[in-house]
Structures are given as C-alpha cells and as structure tokens.
Amino acid sequence: MNWILIQREELRINESVTLTDERHNHIRTILKKKPDEEVQVVIQNEGNYMFRVLQITETESILIKKDSLSRTLNPLPIHCFFSLPRPQTAKKIFHLAGAYGINSLSFFATETKNKEYWTSPVYTKDWNQWVHTGMSQTGNVHFPMIQFGQKQNWKKYLETWDGNIIVMDRMGELDLKTYKEPLDHLQNTLFVFGPESGWNEDDMKFFNELPYKTMTLGNINLRTEFAFSSLLYFLFRN
Template structure:
C-alpha cells in the first residue's frame, strides 16, 4: 500500500492516532519510517494528508496529523452493475472500485447457478477490507457505496433505473471516448457488466426491448476484472 488509510473517528482530539496490527507493521517493515518522518494518509470522506511519526513502540506506531494535501485523483462518480462474479473476481472488482473512487457498485445474481457465491465473506464481512485495499493503493478518499442485492430482481432494478442503462457486451457498438466524455455520463448512467460466459439470448432480447444501449469495450473476450479495469482507466484518463 502507498497510503495508510485511517478513519476520522480514529483520531483523538489532538489529531493523534495509535496504529497497531497490519498498519503498524506496514509502516515499520515496508515503509521503514522512523521518528518524525512523514507518511501519506488517506481519510475516507475527507481527503489526503501528511502525518508525522510521533512515537514508535514494539507493538504500535503513533501518528500526528500535520497538513492536508491536494487530492491525488478525482473520484469516478459512475454507477456500476455486476452479474454476481466468483468471489476471487469479486475481490478484484472491489479493489478497483476503491482505487478509482467509483460512486456505487451493485451486485445482482442474474444467473441461477451463481447464487451460491452470496455465501462468500467477500460479499459480507470482508467486503469493506477490499475497498480499503484499493484506496490505500491510490490515495482515493471516496468510499464506494456497495449494494449486495441478494433477493432483488435484477431485471426490475434495471427497468426502474432513473437514467440511462448501458449494457456492455462485445457484440455491441464500440464504446467511444466521446461517449465517455459526456458531462452527464457519471451522474445518470448505469454501466452493466454481465457474466463471463456472456449474456443469454433472452437477456439480450430483454435489453433491446427495454431500450437499453448495448456497447462494447472491444471484440475480444475479457475476464470481468480486465474489462472493468480497461473501462475505468479510459474514464480516468478523460476525467483527470
């Protein structure tokens, strides 16, 4: 991690925080910081800061907030829909969402055979930790909103979306930079990523009958995390 992530509620009234466990070990063994040296810190919902090493012991490192920094990136205020992926893929999607500061992520079980994935801690108690890992990597301070919709109808959700739904499929029209550069893209659009096996014919028919735009990131099959990374990177280059 390039940044140490702390929460505002962890700071005391003197702007000090005592870190133990993984964060303490990272500062001492990876960053190799000594007394009075500076550390980059990201505070979710607040921004980027420099903290100074105030004291060190065998089991903890105490940091003091010293100054604010310009935000390292502009978060991507996009809304993303995923057909519930395998937990190992889900970890990567959450990491990317935290790294780029995606506004909202929705997980839906679109296929009966993937409902078993809901039992994974990736979509439960461990979910926030993967977002935090991404934020610690890039310094993004916008904590994504993640919705694990275990029982809701995904078709009803898409039909009721207050804006434009864009379905990503390799058979669609090419997703252009001009399209991504639209001012309202981040505010009104929901981008829909399907299962790695591809959308079924009846699902494609549903999209067309619903008037959803179908666009492609390219004519090759990509794993979900690679397609998502490519999409976010294109958007990042335009917005930043």
C-alpha cells in the same frame, strides 16, 4: 500500500491516531519510518493528509496530522452493476472500485449464476477490506456505496434505475475507445457487466425492449475484472 487509510472516528481530539494493526506493521517494516518522519494518510470520505510520526515501537505507531494535501485523484462518478462474479474476481472488483473511487457497485445473481457465491466471506464480511486496499494504493478518499441484491430481481432493479444504463457487450453499438462523454455527464450512468459467458437470448431481448445502450470493449471476450479495469482506465484517461 502507498497511503495509510484511517477513519475519522479513529482520530483523537488533537488529531493524533494510534495504530496497532497491519497499518502499524507496514509503517514500521515496509516504510521503515522513524519518529519525526512523515507518512501519507487518507481519511476516508474526507481528504488526503501528511501525518508526522510521533512515536513508533514494536507494537504501535502514533501519528499526528501535519498538513492537508491536494486530492490525489478525482473519483470516477459512475455506477457499476455486476452479474454475481466468483469471489476471487469480486476481490479484484472491490479493489479497483476503491482505487478509482467510483460512486457505487451493485451485485445481482442473474439466472445463469451460481448463487452459492453469496455465502463467500468476500460478500458477507470482507468486501470493505478489499475496497480499502484500493484506496490505500491510490490515495482515493471516496468509499463507494455497495449493494448486494440477494433477494432482488436484477431486471426490476435495472428497470427502476433513475438514469442512463449502458450494457457492456462484445457486439455493442458504442465503442469505448471512441467514447467521449464528459465525466460530469456520467454521474447517474450505470454500466452493466454480465456473465463471462455472455448475455443469453432472453437477456438481449430484455435490453432491446428498453432504451439501453450497449458498449463494446473490443471483439474479444474478457474476464470480468479485465473488462472492468479497461472501462475504468479509459474513462480515467479521458
């Protein structure tokens, strides 16, 4: 945790905040901060700041806003779709989305997926916690929009997407390594990640009937979180 993440509603009128949860424990035991020392803070969907420690005890830390800081990174203006991954994989996806600040994540159960995954706490209540871990790591301020399509048809969702769609596939026509599209042209682009076993024949027929591009990360099969991480890394680097 390189940054302390707080919500605007936690601040008092004088721009101070009292923390009693794991953030306080991190400040006290990991960062080992003392009164009058400074802490880097992210206010979600607002900005990066330096806060000063007013008081710290065994049970609470009291911080007050001191200075505004330049944005630590510019969020990646993309959208990503996932064929319902295992809960442990989803944790990593949420974390990465928070770290890079992408626009949105959507999760749908394609025909080959285990729909019991929907009952996992990762999808029902804990997902925002995992996004926050990513934001706390990088200082990204943008919290992505999250959509869970439990009762929606994933193909209908893609058909009605208002923008470009790029399907991630090992045999894709585009190669991410040589992809040079400017980031500001990707704001309405949806990157679609399928099952780790790959798209089936019916899926590929569906994609071929619509004006979707396909993109490869290389001629190997990657676990979903590694494929997602590779996409984010290359886009961020460029």
